[in-house]
Structures are given as C-alpha cells and as structure tokens.
Amino acid sequence: VNTEAVGKTYPPTVYAVGREKIKEYAFAVGETNPLHLDVDAARAAGYKDVVAPPMFAVVYAAPSVTPALFDPEVGINFAMMVHGGQEFVWGPLVVAGDEITTTVSVKSIETRAGNGFFVFESQSVNQDGETVCTGTWTNIVRGVSQ
Amino acid sequence: VNAGDAIPELKTTPDRFLTVRYAGASGDFNPIHIDEDFAKQVGLPGRILHGLWTMAQVARAQTEAAGGPQALQRLAVQFRGMGLPEAEVEVTGEVREVRDGVAVIDTRAVQNGKAIIRNAEAEVRLPTIQE
Numbered sequence: 001v002n003t004e005a006v007g008k009t010y011p012p013t014v015y016a017v018g019r020e021k022i023k024e025y026a027f028a029v030g031e032t033n034p035l036h037l038d039v040d041a042a043r044a045a046g047y048k049d050v051v052a053p054p055m056f057a058v059v060y061a062a063p064s065v066t067p068a069l070f071d072p073e074v075g076i077n078f079a080m081m082v083h084g085g086q087e088f089v090w091g092p093l094v095v096a097g098d099e100i101t102t103t104v105s106v107k108s109i110e111t112r113a114g115n116g117f118f119v120f121e122s123q124s125v126n127q128d129g130e131t132v133c134t135g136t137w138t139n140i141v142r143g144v145s146q
Numbered sequence: 147v148n149a150g151d152a153i154p155e156l157k158t159t160p161d162r163f164l165t166v167r168y169a170g171a172s173g174d175f176n177p178i179h180i181d182e183d184f185a186k187q188v189g190l191p192g193r194i195l196h197g198l199w200t201m202a203q204v205a206r207a208q209t210e211a212a213g214g215p216q217a218l219q220r221l222a223v224q225f226r227g228m229g230l231p232e233a234e235v236e237v238t239g240e241v242r243e244v245r246d247g248v249a250v251i252d253t254r255a256v257q258n259g260k261a262i263i264r265n266a267e268a269e270v271r272l273p274t275i276q277e
Contacts, residue, residue: 021171028171029202030158035215054209054218055202062173079188083197087222093215136222 001109001116001144005073009105015060019096022052025059049096057088057133061122064102065137068120074106076118077141084140091131099127116141147272149243153251156207156237160195164231168199195229200255200263207237208251208268220269229262247272
C-alpha cells in the first residue's frame, strides 16, 4: 500500500440538519423515542428542535468522508474493501437547525497480514464551535501486496 | 448499575425493503445493499444490511437502556460477516465496569447465531440521581 496520503486533510463540508431528515433517519433505524420524532416533545425536554439520534453522525459526516474514500491518492480497491470497524465519540446532541462542519483526514494506512487497513478520522463541529462527534472509520482492503 | 448487569435485549427484524429505506435515509446507495442481482454477481448471498444500520441497532440498545440519546458518549464496533434482511438481529450487552458515572458496556449484534457486530464497546453516562 502507498502510505503517502497519511495526514492528508480534505476540505470541510457543511451539513444543515433538517427536522424531516432526522425523522426519516429515525424511522429507518427503528427509533421510537419522541425526542427524534415530535418537536413538541423535544422542546418540552429542553431542546430547541427534534434531536438527531447519535448515529445520525453518519449522515452529516458522509459528504466529507465519501470523497476521502474515493481519493486516488489513497488508492482503495473498492472491489476488495470491507468496512472493518467504526468508532464514534459524541459531544453535545445535534438538533434540527444545526449546521455541522465536518473535516476528514487520513489517520493511518498500514498492511497487516496481507490486508490493507485504511483509517480515516472525521471531526464534526456545530455552529457554536462545539465538537459534536469524532469518528474513526476503518476500512479493510483484502489481499494487498506489501 | 453494577459490573455484570445485562442491558435489556433489543430484537428487531429488518423487513424486505429496510435496506432501501436506510439507503435513502443515510445516502449510502451501494448496490450490494439494494440490488439483489448485483449482490449475487459479486458473490454475496443477496442484498446485505448496511453495517452502519446494524451499528445503529447497537446504539439504540444502549440509549433505550439508558433512557435517551444524551447518555451515549462513545461506541466502537467491529463489523464481521454480513447481515441479511428478513432475519432477526439481536443486540445484547453487559456492564463491564462503572467509572466516574459512566458505564462501559460490552455489546454485540447477532443474527442466525453469528455475531455481525462483535467486540463492541459502549460508554454510557448514568443518570445523576439513581434509586
């Protein structure tokens, strides 16, 4: 594998969080908590609008992560790629109306037992400068040469 | 909450069209998740679940156990094998330790007797007032 892309950082993307998108996501993953679905319930609980489920991070981070995965300088062979692991660390909850800026970098590229490990890190910050989520995305490419 | 306590099991069966809805909701339209013919052409048994959908079930098991989304501070998972629509997914977990008001939970998602998410670790903030 070529490790020259390690440390590379991609231009940030901004995602405007919408109430209906949160509901669509919540239904798709089976969330029933009214905080995600009912603006009155969310406001009664002290939030300014419906609350995104924590895993909604994949939605607001995706516009930044996807171009990094496809970067020819990283050189992932998609036919042999599997999503090996994922970590998220969350800060304050994201609610509808937030604008989330995500920056992605290449954290590491390594070969282990003939497989390539491509690790990306995403940092997502809200309009108030608070880090709402840090993601570590591990993709494994089977059968790479040294 | 003490070390060794189990969290309530979460059981859910993704229906036949779940992967299509999740593709739209998440923006991940990889055809291995939504096109039966394509999936078989690349050697899969059929359309497979999005790993991040399954991770969302592991996350939901934690937030439902802890009383809401504000409790989940961290979740790390390893994906293994592949999940399929129309078969039950079961999330289980046990508290490994409690430190500084945060429970560390070992958790996993199993389908047809195989872990499709394994070695998962969640950190969940406990409510300040407990019985």
